[in-house]
Amino acid sequence: xxxxxxxxxxxxxxxxxxxxxxxxxxxxxxxxxxxxxxxxxxxxxxxxxxxxxxxxxxxxxxxxxxxxxxxxxxxxxxxxxxxxxxxxxxxxxxxxxxxxxxxxxxxxxxxxxxxxxxxxxxxxxxxxxxxxxxxxxxxxxxxxxxxxxxxxxxxxxxxxxxxxxxxxxxxxxxxxxxxxxxxxxxxxxxxxxx
Amino acid sequence: xxxxxxxxxxxxxxxxxxxxxxxxxxxxxxxxxxxxxxxxxxxxxxxxxxxxxxxxxxxxxxxxxxxxxxxxxxxxxxxxxxxxxxxxxxxxxxxxxxxxxxxxxxxxxxxxxxxxxxxxxxxxxxxxxxxxxxxxxxxxxxxxxxxxxxxxxxxxxxxxxxxxxxxxxxxxxxxxxxxxxxxxxxxxxxxxxxxxxxxxxxxxxxxxxxxxxxxxxxxxxxxxxxxxxxxxxxxxxxxxxxxxxxxxxxxxxxxxxxxxxxxxxxxxxxxxxxxxxxxxxxxxxxxxxxxxxxxxxxxxxxxxxxxxxxxxxxxxxxxxxxxxxxxxxxxxxxxxxxxxxxxxxxxxxxxxxxxxxxxxxxxxxxxxxxxxxxxxxxxxxxxxxxxxxxxxxxxxxxxxxxxxxxxxxxxxxxxxxxxxxxxxxxxxxxxxxxxxxxxxxxxxxxxxxxxxxxxxxxxxxxxxxxxxxxxxxxxxxxxxxxxxxxxxxxxxxxxxxxxxxxxxxxxxxxxxxxxxxxxxxxxxxxxxxxxxxxxxxxxxxxxxxxxxxxxxxxxxxxxxxxxxxxxxxxxxxxxxxxxxxxxxxxxxxxxxxxxxxxxxxxxxxxxxxxxxxxxxxxxxxxxxxxxxxxxxxxxxxxxxxxxxxxxxxxxxxxxxxxxxxxxxxxxxxxxxxxxxxxxxxxxxxxxxxxxxxxxxxxxxxxxxxxxxxxxxxxxxxxxxxxxxxxxxxxxxxxxxxxxxxxxxxxxxxxxxxxxxxxxxxxxxxx
Numbered sequence: 001x002x003x004x005x006x007x008x009x010x011x012x013x014x015x016x017x018x019x020x021x022x023x024x025x026x027x028x029x030x031x032x033x034x035x036x037x038x039x040x041x042x043x044x045x046x047x048x049x050x051x052x053x054x055x056x057x058x059x060x061x062x063x064x065x066x067x068x069x070x071x072x073x074x075x076x077x078x079x080x081x082x083x084x085x086x087x088x089x090x091x092x093x094x095x096x097x098x099x100x101x102x103x104x105x106x107x108x109x110x111x112x113x114x115x116x117x118x119x120x121x122x123x124x125x126x127x128x129x130x131x132x133x134x135x136x137x138x139x140x141x142x143x144x145x146x147x148x149x150x151x152x153x154x155x156x157x158x159x160x161x162x163x164x165x166x167x168x169x170x171x172x173x174x175x176x177x178x179x180x181x182x183x184x185x186x187x188x189x190x191x192x193x194x
Numbered sequence: 195x196x197x198x199x200x201x202x203x204x205x206x207x208x209x210x211x212x213x214x215x216x217x218x219x220x221x222x223x224x225x226x227x228x229x230x231x232x233x234x235x236x237x238x239x240x241x242x243x244x245x246x247x248x249x250x251x252x253x254x255x256x257x258x259x260x261x262x263x264x265x266x267x268x269x270x271x272x273x274x275x276x277x278x279x280x281x282x283x284x285x286x287x288x289x290x291x292x293x294x295x296x297x298x299x300x301x302x303x304x305x306x307x308x309x310x311x312x313x314x315x316x317x318x319x320x321x322x323x324x325x326x327x328x329x330x331x332x333x334x335x336x337x338x339x340x341x342x343x344x345x346x347x348x349x350x351x352x353x354x355x356x357x358x359x360x361x362x363x364x365x366x367x368x369x370x371x372x373x374x375x376x377x378x379x380x381x382x383x384x385x386x387x388x389x390x391x392x393x394x395x396x397x398x399x400x401x402x403x404x405x406x407x408x409x410x411x412x413x414x415x416x417x418x419x420x421x422x423x424x425x426x427x428x429x430x431x432x433x434x435x436x437x438x439x440x441x442x443x444x445x446x447x448x449x450x451x452x453x454x455x456x457x458x459x460x461x462x463x464x465x466x467x468x469x470x471x472x473x474x475x476x477x478x479x480x481x482x483x484x485x486x487x488x489x490x491x492x493x494x495x496x497x498x499x500x501x502x503x504x505x506x507x508x509x510x511x512x513x514x515x516x517x518x519x520x521x522x523x524x525x526x527x528x529x530x531x532x533x534x535x536x537x538x539x540x541x542x543x544x545x546x547x548x549x550x551x552x553x554x555x556x557x558x559x560x561x562x563x564x565x566x567x568x569x570x571x572x573x574x575x576x577x578x579x580x581x582x583x584x585x586x587x588x589x590x591x592x593x594x595x596x597x598x599x600x601x602x603x604x605x606x607x608x609x610x611x612x613x614x615x616x617x618x619x620x621x622x623x624x625x626x627x628x629x630x631x632x633x634x635x636x637x638x639x640x641x642x643x644x645x646x647x648x649x650x651x652x653x654x655x656x657x658x659x660x661x662x663x664x665x666x667x668x669x670x671x672x673x674x675x676x677x678x679x680x681x682x683x684x685x686x687x688x689x690x691x692x693x694x695x696x697x698x699x700x701x702x703x704x705x706x707x708x709x710x711x712x713x714x715x716x717x718x719x720x721x722x723x724x725x726x727x728x729x730x731x732x733x734x735x736x737x738x739x740x741x742x743x744x745x746x747x748x749x750x751x752x753x754x755x756x757x758x759x760x761x762x763x764x765x766x767x768x769x770x771x772x773x774x775x776x777x778x779x780x781x782x783x784x785x786x787x788x789x790x791x792x793x794x795x796x797x798x799x800x801x802x803x804x805x806x807x808x809x810x811x812x813x814x815x816x817x818x819x820x821x822x823x824x825x826x827x828x829x830x831x832x833x834x835x836x837x838x839x840x841x842x843x844x845x846x847x848x849x850x851x852x853x854x855x856x857x858x859x860x861x862x863x864x865x866x867x868x869x870x871x872x873x874x875x876x877x878x879x880x881x882x883x884x885x886x887x888x889x890x891x892x893x894x895x896x897x898x899x900x901x902x903x904x905x906x907x908x909x910x911x912x913x914x915x916x917x918x919x920x921x922x923x924x925x926x927x928x929x930x931x932x933x934x935x936x937x938x939x940x941x942x943x944x945x946x947x948x949x950x951x952x953x954x955x956x957x958x959x960x
Contacts (some may be wrong), residue, residue, distance in 0.1 A: 016766045140218070141214075141218055173225075176256075178218070178252060178254035180257035181221075181251065181255035182252060182255070183255070184254075184255025185248075185251050185252065185255050
């Protein structure tokens with residue numbers, strides 16, 4: 001990534017901050033294609049492995065898109081990570097939907113009913129259900145949804161989230177716990193979560 | 195509890211708290227409490243068991259989350275090769291056609307389930323754009339917009355899907371090339387002498403004319419394309435041009451989406467008003483002009499110029515300079531680029547590219563008409579526009595002299611502008627084919643007049659002597675009465691015609707009748723008279739004015755279901771909705787409607803169907819002046835029967851039923867059967883002259899079109915849902931002429947409370 005692209009992202013982030021029409025979409029496109037580019041490069045390096053860790057991708061994309069800037073404004077960082085989290089969430093959900101569509105002949109979404117105890121779940125999550133539950137959480141407790149997105153999809157730590165959301169770490173932790181509690185309940189039912 | 199959490203909670207502290215807020219609040223409070231004391235703490239704060247258990251559940255979930263939630267997710271590598279999908283919800287991808295579109299990637303695909311699948315074009319939203327709600331909405335709108343258009347030169351949409359994955363639009367596959375490629379090919383053929391220059395021009399003009407017609411169709415449905423350019427015009431192997439990509443089209447009555455893609459990087463085909471609008475947006479100026487169909491005309495003009503001349507009229511080194519050129523530079527005539535181009539074609543291109551909207555083709559139909567005239571070797575209409583423009587420019591340049599020279603120049607300019615208006619009308623008309631039923635003995639003296647129906651006076655204003663029958667006349671949108679007379683015995687025919695939009699061609703068959711010394715059975719004659727229309731009213735829209743009504747006959751009663759059925763059976767018209775509702779589940783040979791209602795007034799009929807019925811009977815609808823004149827004894831009475839409302843007035847549904855019921859169709863149909871009466875009943879409410887139901891039973895449509903409004907129809911009288919006390923005689927109530935259905939189709943508007951009766955002139959004056 002050359003410096004002009006990194007400058008472009010900085011300009012975009014400023015435009016987002018200024019609330020300029022279309023800037024958010026533009027940023028999404030840039031972040032998305034950067035994530036793709038990095039993933040493709042990794043795919044070439046690794047050969048065998050068929051799974052990627054998106055949070056790794058996000059931090060690498062951050063370095064490449066913004067790392068050369070002197071010290072990015074914390075608000076710019078927030079917009080970047082928020083965007084990245086949205087991109088990753090969307091990729092995962094889209095991927096899950098497509099797999100679901102293939103398995104189930106494209107008819108209806110399959111929701112798995114499990115009788116396992118929480119904490120002992122194995123295998124992957126139902127991403128589509130997670131997406132729905134997260135959308136619901138956005139209504140109930142918006143900061144909790146945001147904290148969860150930044151940590152889960154963009155790989156930020158509590159401290160980093162606290163910094164970019166301008167919240168004390170203790171509050172971040174509370175939001176994080178609330179989010180996980182809510183999602184566990186939505187994904188695995190009231191009874192099992194008790 | 196630290197202070198920051200209190201800040202956050204302040205948002206939720208206004209009682210009464212909804213359960214979600216309460217749970218949020220309790221969760222935060224209990225967060226710092228050790229796990230074993232938590233339950234006791236919560237019970238001390240809240241006695242709602244459900245809420246306590248929910249909060250405890252949240253903690254349980256948070257402390258031992260499912261493994262998937264504990265670690266960060268992983269993405270299967272499979273998401274990477276998505277650029278080459280093999281299938282989409284029922285379609286198999288054959289190959290990529292284009293990935294240059296702004297919002298989507300276009301694939302050639304075929305349906306999976308058909309035995310002999312047809313090829314279709316599949317436009318799939320770009321994956322990175324799926325994240326934007328606005329773009330998803332825009333994509334959805336594109337599908338909805340095109341679905342309401344139906345024109346041979348607009349690529350039709352077969353299906354839209356957003357289930358299971360990315361949104362896509364399945365549309366007709368045009369096997370061919372873009373207009374730009376097509377023109378390049380024509381040029382090469384001409385260079386190699388495989389095609390004559392004039393043939394090259396004719397093909398280009400033919401293609402652009404077709405697109406102008408498509409645009410005109412879209413504009414008629416309030417859709418402005420806003421992105422007309424060579425890559426959005428497809429040309430099939432036969433050389434037919436199609437307009438595609440309504441991705442940023444604007445539908446007039448929909449809220450605008452913000453301008454994400456509205457100002458594409460290349461402004462090459464933008465109109466001056468689009469450029470100015472973009473400037474205004476950049477300057478955050480809220481006073482922005484609406485972009486209308488005339489802007490598409492300009493863009494198509496650019497396409498035409500480039501196709502004919504081989505060079506873009508405005509393109510400059512960068513986008514800003516191009517914008518500046520569009521704003522202020524008059525491009526050299528296209529003959530400067532290629533001197534073989536005929537002068538008249540150059541003129542058409544120049545008028546399409548006028549920066550001043552007054553001198554540009556006012557509609558795409560005008561451009562299409564002129565291109566058609568050029569193809570046929572006929573004179574073009576654009577001349578008048580050119581003349582007016584020259585004249586005004588001259589005045590502008592010589593302002594001092596023009597003022598010194600008095601009004602002369604101004605008068606000339608006005609005259610030219612007036613001719614410009616006439617020209618506008620010529621280009622935006624509909625054809626009406628007027629013929630007579632075969633039994634009419636037509637002779638050389640059969641003549642046709644066309645009168646404009648004035649909305650404000652009873653007088654018909656003959657504006658066109660259209661000559662002998664049968665013939666085709668062109669009329670601009672408006673309301674007309676066609677009058678025809680057979681020379682020998684004074685037999686005449688008359689009917690109403692309303693043209694809503696240019697291009698809405700109609701055919702009218704006239705029925706001639708001899709002037710009758712006496713009214714035909716079922717009709718009552720009214721002598722010529724002058725009276726004050728609107729004099730008795732309390733809140734009439736129509737100012738009191740003196741009108742003269744010529745002698746005419748009026749049906750003594752409304753048209754009944756049985757009478758209307760004769761017409762339906764003879765002309766195979768659609769059944770009124772409540773007839774269809776009654777027939778549901780009955781055998782095909784069942785009567786058309788409930789026989790018990792044979793003598794009840796027909797309702798739920800559109801104005802056009804009412805006019806067609808009257809025409810079929812050799813009659814017409816009464817004008818609002820005639821109807822009012824007849825019902826109220828030349829303005830002398832408030833009600834047909836006189837003054838005051840009689841005690842015996844038929845029942846109307848009580849008010850609360852009206853309130854809940856007027857939009858409830860099953861209720862309306864049921865109530866119609868119960869509350870209307872046979873058309874010749876309640877003679878105590880009839881007028882002394884013998885007219886039934888002037889202020890009861892059903893409201894009635896009349897011929898008159900409301901004050902300069904062709905989109906509504908005037909309805910008079912009181913219907914079965916109204917007490918006559920609450921209706922104002924000659925208060926003008928209107929019914930929309932058309933309803934737009936969910937799929938964008940337009941149908942004549944109807945109402946369960948509105949019927950009609952017919953009239954007939956005794957001897958129409960032309």
